[in-house]
Amino acid sequence: MQTQEPIIIEQDQEIGTCYHCGEGLTDDIINFDHHSFCCQGCSTVYEILKENDLCRYYSLDGPQGISPDQNDYKEKFDYLDLPEVSEKVLEFTDGQRGIVNWYIPKMHCSSCIWLLEQLHRLHPGIRSSVVDFPEKKARITFDQQQLKLSELARLISSIGYEPYLSLEDLEGTKPSKWNRTRLYKIGISGFAFGNIMMMSFPEYFHMGAQGADQELMNLFSIINVILSIPVFFYCASDFFTSAYGALKARHLNIDAPIALALASVYANSLYQVATSTGSGYFDSLAGAVFFMLLGRYFQDKTYAGISFDRDYKSYFPIAITVVEGTQERKIPVGDLKTGHVMRIRNEELIPADSILKSAAARINYSFVSGEAEPVGRLKNDTVYAGGKQMGPAIELEVLRPVSQGYLTQLWNNDSFTRKKEDQQQTLSARINRYFSAAVLTLAVGTFAIWALVLKDTTTAFNAFTTLLLVACPCALLLSSTFTNGNLLAIFGKNKFYPKNAHALERLASIDSIVFDKTGTITLANESEVRYQGRDLNQQEWVAIKTLARQSSHPLSRMLVKSLKDIIISKRELLDYQEVSGAGISAKYGSQLVKLGSASWVGTAESSQAANRSVVYVSIDGQTVGHFIFQSKYRPELELALQNLQADGFGTYLLSGDKPTDRPYLSGLFGKGSPLYFEQKPIDKLRFIADLQADGHRVLMLGDGLNDAGALSQSEVGIAVSDDINNFSPSCDAILEGPQLTKLPGYIRLAKAGQQIIKASFVISLLYNAIGIAFAMMGQLSPVIAAILMPISSITVVGFTTMASNIAARRCLKN
Structure with a gap:
């Protein structure tokens, strides 16, 4: 018996690319209108x-198109026409015109934007479509008398852009990703800051000794008061609410x-203007508010478009097909009983725990359990929610409603309600816990000494205000922000x-890292395929690939993918048979070819x-060999573990x-790293x-709903994904799979940030x-204090920006 190396064939036999999607043409080619398609x-x-005269699409970015889902069927979107569904999916309707704002995950280039904004040319019922590319959303206005909601979804799916719709969307529980209120506050405070500074120039340079100039200065002071009103009562409201x-x-x-x-600054400033004893410190007030809001905006806006907190409802379909006698109808998932x-x-x-009514099923539970290989189920077996059927349609009788099912119980675990962002545990909060108390104590003490001991209330109030100004922890806030x-x-x-700054601070403190296996350190839908057996001739290889192509089973698809240099015959297969959990067989010419389990082909299990x-x-009838499928691990895993x-x-x-690759993984992780297999989510x-x-303090790396509990329980949960826009379970960060080798550098950079x-x-x-020393002695004017505060803030911002950039180059240089 001969053992061959893994079947990895170069694309040297590729004969061009698909005119629409750009994929290589290695199998059957479809020729149409002088173009080739895959x-x-x-x-x-x-x-x-x-x-529809839309072929300009191909002149923008070349063949960047998307092939429609081969599993689509005509009735797929009929549930959108149910009144209880459509009223929640529609963003607006007046009975004639409807507006939807749909997430289109496959949108990826300028050609996509152009085509999605030309939908009105595909159907007269579409009035307009506007694309928000960063959010990957299309806002479509359509005539409800000419086009049903289901027809609209079917239309855009037919050109490869199927909208992503989930139970969470139907329930309206998805939080708003961005609040523009802070942006408005920044604009108002910035406008006021600039104008108040301009009006304060005479005060800065001790001008206004003449009577006419004094009147002008008084006018400027009144304008400053007016400009400061929205700054104090609107722009600064976040600080007062938080305090x-x-x-x-x-x-x-x-x-x-x-x-x-x-x-204090605002009250003192109003007092000075009202009593004509000064022009106040409205510039300091507006400047402090503007800079602090700008820092918080910069932090909050960064990657606000990524969804980190999706629960199981995000992955469930909105509606499901139920069978009543010989009829089918769509109902919302929440109505399942x-x-x-x-x-x-x-x-x-x-979507719901159920009992299998069909003869057999092949269920892929990797989404829930992490087990990569689909499992067979027979009639009357219990099938739990979260699995995906792989193969022909099946019928199941609902055992428990969605709200009482296995996934719901998993999501109701305490780890999902535990709030990680404890404000008292952040670095700035720990420092501020003592700093704020010390500043307030000094300010009150200074006021008491000047007012009660030295009997100078004017200096007492000025010293109190200037001390708070010069010692204001704005620099600390800006530093962290x-x-x-x-x-x-x-x-x-x-x-x-x-996800946010709190995640960075927790990342800097971790000491243990836990890896999930399937989809996290392995490549999704990829395996190394080895053939062991007698030498096969070209015709036998063609027969094997042609037969495997007929099945939707994951192992069949991976086998076909591994045989890239073998053509698929156009010869018709006779007596094709597929038995779930067993295998497939057919006659290829005069030969009977079988692929599947050992019992299916009539042989004993191989010890290897x-x-x-x-x-x-x-x-x-003669067993010629077998294919062994081994998980293909991310090439960057070994270096990441070593570092x-x-x-x-x-x-x-x-x-x-199962502990399939324990020997291999033991070599990667080393003797001191425990490896645990067949672990359930709990x-x-x-x-x-x-x-x-x-x-x-634990960092967890996972990829699926089965890891969501562990991701939430850990100090830092990182979802490893090859498509950040298409998948993100409840986590604190998302890491693109190929960047796994940079994980040590990310942790070092987070620690450098705290330093x-x-x-x-x-x-x-x-x-x-x-500043505090001079303020306590009453020798620091509020003007100087107001100048010192922004200088301190600007210095800190410049230092932090420069230092973090230098640290990034050092930590991520390799």
């Missing part, structure tokens, strides 16, 4: 575009002294997307294939899979909790120490 779907899209909330919770946050300082019979088609998600904001931008450029996915081959372990991190593996969650109970914040705080303290 499949009927691409040919159909081209025909639609040509009929009030903290005081209600009986603790001081960083906004408490800021709010007190702003209130015990006893309903569902019809689930190929690759559709099963700009450092983390700049790091978020740097991480994003390097394909790592943290223990704990592996294996497909056996027989020709005319992490060299940095002192503990590494662990938790997998829902097992992963408990393992993380046990590590935390032992004092460890930068501490260093910048020391810089601001130098300003504060000098």
